[in-house]
Amino acid sequence: MGLTEWLLRRTPPRPFVVAAPGGPLTRIAVERFCREHGWWPARSAAEANLLVVAGPANPELEPYLDRVWDAIPAPRARADIAIASDVPEALTEAVERLRDVPRQRAETARAFAEMGEGAHEMSCGSGMPDQHDHHGHDMSGMEMPGGMPMADRDDDRDGLKLDVLHVPLGPALPDWPEGLVVHTVLQGDVIQSAEVEQIGHSGQTVEVPGLVHRLDSAARLLSVAGWRDAANTARRLRDQAPAGAPGAGMERWAERVRRSRTLRWTLAGVGEHDGGDALTRLYGWLAGEDSLVPLEVLPRLLVGRELAEARLVVASAGRLVGEAHAHG
Secondary structure (H helix, E strand, O other), X not given: OOHHHHHHHOOOOOEEEEEOOOOHHHHHHHHHHHHHOOOOOOOOHHHOOEXXXXXXXXXXXXXXXXXXXXXXXXXXXXXXXXXXHHHHHHHHHHHHHHOOHHHHHHHXXXXXXXXXXXHHHHHHOOOOOOOOOOOOOOOOOOEOHHHOEOOXXXXXXXXXXXXXXEEEXXXXXXXXXXXXXXXXXXXXXXXXXXXXXXXXXXXXXXXXXXXXXXXXXXXXXXXXXXXXXXXXXXXXXXXXXXXXXXXXXXXXXXXXXXXXXXXXHHHOOOOOEOOEOHHHHHHHHXXXXXXXXXXXXXXXXXXXXXXXXXXXXXXXXXXXXXXXXXXX
């Protein structure tokens, strides 16, 4: 056994999980498998060595997945899992591919070759000379490296000139609703305008037991709020209660969440809608209520928010149209 193979055998899997529309039960099964095997989920593509797509294949999602895949460093592997029953076999095979030295070397060589071809095309360009004066030319259509548009400039609320960027949020983000894309206009890190789009939804809903759905929603919000321990407990309780009544463990966890002053400070006043906010919606889930924010209301709640607060607003929205349907 060579050194590379020895290291790969001891490299822990770090899955970056993307939920495809129609795949909430598959995503939950993936999260359970990872938890039971001690795999810590990656919070970004740069931390990951596994890309896990949970849910039915969806052409509309592929461009976003391609960007995530390109951002995952080698060695890496991908698993596309359509249904929950396929999770153990698919993830086991993905780890085997991750630790396959010849396969990883071949893929790395192929990726470098593709990068070289792209660089050659860029250097050739359109054959027009590039040594000329840009004065007076319209450069609004130019892009920065990575495909990001160049920033426009506009006055902020203090009258200062700041860059304005058009940035989509989602759908390939951790703790993010399936298929949701929020098209934002940012000035600094403040959202000036927002439009929501749901991609890849067939119009059919997936039935998820109410208790499972509420615990899953709470776990999402707690994770985005930075309380990973409470979020992990919520997911463990979710996995243990597919159809059962809440036990003593859930009561202890819920009381711990209610007592947290830091959490109250973080969520109070965030995403205010219909007399409630992120905190009251979380407390509603703990009390057995299916609190949610209508999809069409989200843009209004996001405008004027910083990005970190916007993530909390989205995470506190509960079930969005096209996501899992809670029952019971």
